[in-house]
Amino acid sequence: VSDSKAGVDVTQDVIVLAPISDGAVAVDWDHAMEAGLALADLESSPSDGAQFGPVPSAASKAKSYETWNKDFAGCLFRNQKVDLFKSPSTKEVSSPGESERDFRVRLQQSGREVRDKQSDSLRQKYAPKIAAIQDRIRRAGQMVERQQAESRSSQMQAAISVGASILGAFLGRKTVSATNIGRATTAIRGAGRAIKESKDVGQAEENVSALQQQLADLEAQFKEETDTLAAATDPLNEKLETVSLKPTKANIAVKLVALAWTPHWRDSNGATIPAWS
Structure with a gap:
C-alpha cells in the first residue's frame, strides 16, 4: 500500500488457505482463512505414514492456477486495506502497525509545536483589537477628567454669579432693575451650562x-x-x-498459488480434526 499524501509506503505479505472443490467455483478466495505461517514454513514432503485425500479435478489442471492467481489478486484488491490513525489537529498519520497509544505519545511533541504556532496566531489576531480598545478607554478616561474639571469650574462660576445677583438685588436701591434682571439672566445661563456639562460628565463616564x-x-x-x-x-x-488505505491493482503482486496439503488427525469415529494452527 502506498499513499504519498499520508506518507505511507508499506508492503504486507498475505498467505491464505482456501479449500478446493469440484463445484462451479472451485476456489472461493473471499472465504479463505489466514494461514498464520510464512512460505518458508511449508514442507515439501509429508510425515511418515500420512495419507492423502482425493485431489479435485480442477487442482490437476495447470490452467486452473493461472485463473486462481488472477482471482486471488482481485480478492486482495477488494478486501485488503491498511487502517491508520490520523490526528485532526496536526494532520499526522500513524505508521502501519503503530498502536493508538504509541501514536498519541508520539503526537505530544508535534502537538505542542502546532499548539504554540496556533496560539501565536491567536494572540496576533486579538492583540491589535485589545490594544485599540485600551487606547480608547485611556482617551475616554482623559475626557472624563476634562469634563469633570470643566463641570466643577462651571458650577462654581454659576454659584458665584447667582449669589452675586441675589446679593445685588437685595442690596440695591431698586428691588427690580434692568441691571439686576441682566445679572440674574446671566446667572441662570451659567447654571444651565453647569447642568449641561454635568450631563456631559455622565455621558463620558x-x-x-x-x-x-x-x-x-x-x-x-x-x-x-x-x-x-x-x-x-x-x-x-x-x-x-x-x-483506510487500499492497494491499487498495480501494487498487488501474487508470488505463488500452489496446491497445499493441510495435516489433520482422524479420530476413532473417522472424523478429521485439524492438526495445525
Missing part, C-alpha cells in the same frame, strides 16, 4: 463603562478560543480519525 465592557467581552472571547485550541490540540484526548 458611560462611554468609559461601555468600552470597559467591550474589553471584558473581547478578553473572554480570547480566553474561550484559547481553551478550545488547547482542547483540540491535546493528543491524549482528541478524537482520532481513521484512514
Whole structure:
C-alpha cells in the first residue's frame, strides 16, 4: 500500500488457505482463512505414514492456477486495506502497525509545536483589537477628567454669579432693575451650562463603562478560543480519525498459488480434526 499524501509506503505479505472443490467455483478466495505461517514454513514432503485425500479435478489442471492467481489478486484488491490513525489537529498519520497509544505519545511533541504556532496566531489576531480598545478607554478616561474639571469650574462660576445677583438685588436701591434682571439672566445661563456639562460628565463616564465592557467581552472571547485550541490540540484526548488505505491493482503482486496439503488427525469415529494452527 502506498499513499504519498499520508506518507505511507508499506508492503504486507498475505498467505491464505482456501479449500478446493469440484463445484462451479472451485476456489472461493473471499472465504479463505489466514494461514498464520510464512512460505518458508511449508514442507515439501509429508510425515511418515500420512495419507492423502482425493485431489479435485480442477487442482490437476495447470490452467486452473493461472485463473486462481488472477482471482486471488482481485480478492486482495477488494478486501485488503491498511487502517491508520490520523490526528485532526496536526494532520499526522500513524505508521502501519503503530498502536493508538504509541501514536498519541508520539503526537505530544508535534502537538505542542502546532499548539504554540496556533496560539501565536491567536494572540496576533486579538492583540491589535485589545490594544485599540485600551487606547480608547485611556482617551475616554482623559475626557472624563476634562469634563469633570470643566463641570466643577462651571458650577462654581454659576454659584458665584447667582449669589452675586441675589446679593445685588437685595442690596440695591431698586428691588427690580434692568441691571439686576441682566445679572440674574446671566446667572441662570451659567447654571444651565453647569447642568449641561454635568450631563456631559455622565455621558463620558458611560462611554468609559461601555468600552470597559467591550474589553471584558473581547478578553473572554480570547480566553474561550484559547481553551478550545488547547482542547483540540491535546493528543491524549482528541478524537482520532481513521484512514483506510487500499492497494491499487498495480501494487498487488501474487508470488505463488500452489496446491497445499493441510495435516489433520482422524479420530476413532473417522472424523478429521485439524492438526495445525
